[in-house]
Amino acid sequence: MAEEINVRPVFPFTSIVGQEEMKLALILNVIDPKIGGVMIMGDRGTGKSTTVRALVDLLPEIEVVTNDQFNSDPYDMELMSDSVRDMVKTNADIPTTKIKIPMVDLPLGATEDRVCGTIDIEKALTEGIKAFEPGLLAKANRGILYVDEVNLLDDHLVDVLLDSAASGWNTVEREGISICHPARFILVGSGNPEEGELRPQLLDRFGMHAQIGTVREPDLRVKIVEQRALFDQNPKEFRDKCLTDQQKLMKQIVDARQQLKEVNIDYDLRLKISEICSELNVDGLRGDMVTNRAAKALVAFEGRSEVTPKDIYTIITLCLRHRLRKDPLETIDSGVKVQEVFNRAFGYD
Numbered sequence: 258m259a260e261e262i263n264v265r266p267v268f269p270f271t272s273i274v275g276q277e278e279m280k281l282a283l284i285l286n287v288i289d290p291k292i293g294g295v296m297i298m299g300d301r302g303t304g305k306s307t308t309v310r311a312l313v314d315l316l317p318e319i320e321v322v323t324n325d326q327f328n329s330d331p332y333d334m335e336l337m338s339d340s341v342r343d344m345v346k347t348n349a350d351i352p353t354t355k356i357k358i359p360m361v362d363l364p365l366g367a368t369e370d371r372v373c374g375t376i377d378i379e380k381a382l383t384e385g386i387k388a389f390e391p392g393l394l395a396k397a398n399r400g401i402l403y404v405d406e407v408n409l410l411d412d413h414l415v416d417v418l419l420d421s422a423a424s425g426w427n428t429v430e431r432e433g434i435s436i437c438h439p440a441r442f443i444l445v446g447s448g449n450p451e452e453g454e455l456r457p458q459l460l461d462r463f464g465m466h467a468q469i470g471t472v473r474e475p476d477l478r479v480k481i482v483e484q485r486a487l488f489d490q491n492p493k494e495f496r497d498k499c500l501t502d503q504q505k506l507m508k509q510i511v512d513a514r515q516q517l518k519e520v521n522i523d524y525d526l527r528l529k530i531s532e533i534c535s536e537l538n539v540d541g542l543r544g545d546m547v548t549n550r551a552a553k554a555l556v557a558f559e560g561r562s563e564v565t566p567k568d569i570y571t572i573i574t575l576c577l578r579h580r581l582r583k584d585p586l587e588t589i590d591s592g593v594k595v596q597e598v599f600n601r602a603f604g605y606d
Contacts, residue, residue: 293464
């Protein structure tokens, strides 16, 4: 984790105090990107963007095809652009390099062309070549796409992002010309609930939903302020002190990715998850699938191979709270409701 010259130093992930729910949701999505991303809702100034950037900084480098606009994986056909696939088919020599996992910030005022990319029709017609100007989805391939204030983003754009995140591909069509490229990324959205919620059908498509609030304990607040002051004073020294913890966590995440395929979840536990989703009137099966995946990712993260009821309890609120139908007269918090139904299903009343 050597410091790069002229790169703004990033606050270390392991030094972020509190906000355990948000940190866990992000880590589990990194272990298994198929969980489907994270929606982080919370007050202003609670470290949402700081935490996302800290996680990206923590992760190991990835191998990409040199000078490829889509961060193509030199070995995985599903993560290759068409030009790299052609090179593989002809057994051409593919030069590679290592880069930090990309993190792309999507600005609120972004247009669809800026997000998806554009086709140069003039070049296509006059020179007969598919001239494609990649957008933010191309840059985010194999990385993290972060949308701050996602609840203020145009619904149509949110739909485009969620479609690409779910399918792993982005297709741009114009005047009968179609270009498709890999766009497999972890979508992280954040927002302030005071500024409005996403529409339920969009919210449901985020794998997990973390709620964070301002830290209330005076001693923790003092610790956060002190740590930030120390970091601002001498970022390199502060990061050096955290290096061992950072490397330990990075290894834990890398090992968990390898361990994930060995993790087992008993049929009885899967049945209980579906019972809970059914009792909560969760539409569709996305809630069942995400809860299963998140429980397995948590077990892998802790270096085990069997999912327990405790693992499910740890993650089920993150996976289901945003999928409940909102009753305007309901006073109970949706997270509490999920936990109550869990306790009934497992006989913990």
